[in-house]
Amino acid sequence: MKKNILSITLLSLFTLLSAETLHIKIPTVPEVPKVTVKVPEAIVLDVEKNSAYKTNEEILEEATREKVIHFSNHVAPKSQIIKDDPKKVVLVGEVKDGRVCAYLHAPLLPLSDIEKILQKAGFDVLQTFKIDKKGTVSSLIFTNADILKLAAHKDRGFISTLRITIDTKDKLISITNPVYIMSAFLQDAYDEKIALKTLASLRSAFGNLSNSDEKFKFTMLPHYQFMQGMPKYQDMQTISKLSSEKLLANARKSKKIVYEQKLSNGATLIGVKLSKRTSKFIKKIGYQNAGLLPYPVLIEEGEAKILDPKYYIAVMYPTLKMSQFMTIATVPGAINKDIDRIFR
Numbered sequence: 515m516k517k518n519i520l521s522i523t524l525l526s527l528f529t530l531l532s533a534e535t536l537h538i539k540i541p542t543v544p545e546v547p548k549v550t551v552k553v554p555e556a557i558v559l560d561v562e563k564n565s566a567y568k569t570n571e572e573i574l575e576e577a578t579r580e581k582v583i584h585f586s587n588h589v590a591p592k593s594q595i596i597k598d599d600p601k602k603v604v605l606v607g608e609v610k611d612g613r614v615c616a617y618l619h620a621p622l623l624p625l626s627d628i629e630k631i632l633q634k635a636g637f638d639v640l641q642t643f644k645i646d647k648k649g650t651v652s653s654l655i656f657t658n659a660d661i662l663k664l665a666a667h668k669d670r671g672f673i674s675t676l677r678i679t680i681d682t683k684d685k686l687i688s689i690t691n692p693v694y695i696m697s698a699f700l701q702d703a704y705d706e707k708i709a710l711k712t713l714a715s716l717r718s719a720f721g722n723l724s725n726s727d728e729k730f731k732f733t734m735l736p737h738y739q740f741m742q743g744m745p746k747y748q749d750m751q752t753i754s755k756l757s758s759e760k761l762l763a764n765a766r767k768s769k770k771i772v773y774e775q776k777l778s779n780g781a782t783l784i785g786v787k788l789s790k791r792t793s794k795f796i797k798k799i800g801y802q803n804a805g806l807l808p809y810p811v812l813i814e815e816g817e818a819k820i821l822d823p824k825y826y827i828a829v830m831y832p833t834l835k836m837s838q839f840m841t842i843a844t845v846p847g848a849i850n851k852d853i854d855r856i857f858r
Contacts, residue, residue, distance in 0.1 A: 617726035635719035677805030740828035781814035
């Protein structure tokens, strides 16, 4: 039976192969539906001739047109340096090119000679204070009637004295320049006439004076601060509040007062001795301006006030660097504590 089926299959295949034409029917590919895309026409705006809008043609025309660039004739102003009148003679201690020195220097003289010179020139010597234990460096405090007149106004008592640093080691005396310190401490009450008169008296008395290298812009002195964010003159600190008589009595009892200067407005400026440990900051930043000690305290209208130490030290050492200031970072707080003890 199987043989018969195989025979029939082979016979059928042979018959197909022997045929003259072999027809193979291939299915047709279905057509893809046609998609009609309509491109929107450009919208042309009807714009008035005086309109701020422009047509595409105008934009293209301007883009291809040669452009001419016009430059302004304005020139940035150059940094101005204030120059003195060449005909004017600028003397030692006066403002030159907008800057003024903080100190007046002179060769070393014996203390007794310095006191005689000051007294002959109409100044009053209040006290001489040893800065170091050996007395190598001393601070001499002095004043006169003109200075006291300027100081007799509220919060201006700190200008009632000037200082001289006497440095026997470096053989130098350094006098506070009244033009510099009066501008800083008096601010809008600065009296140029008295400042220059006081300066002239010192020049005449000592003869051989020279400007220190420590200078500062004169117009900026009333706003002096070591750096932005640091205290200014007006940022005084109130140490204690009692009656002025009681405050002065407590200070005297402490035996730390080096000098007293009464003012015509009822205020009193005292210079107080700081502790030995606190006073050592002078050694770190230099003895050349050690005359800032003893520390001034103003007793006025029932308050004992001091200039913020961060301001006072900086204004008396105008070339102090930040690196130097950082070495005495704890000193301002120590000064506050020392002075607070005086009034307790």
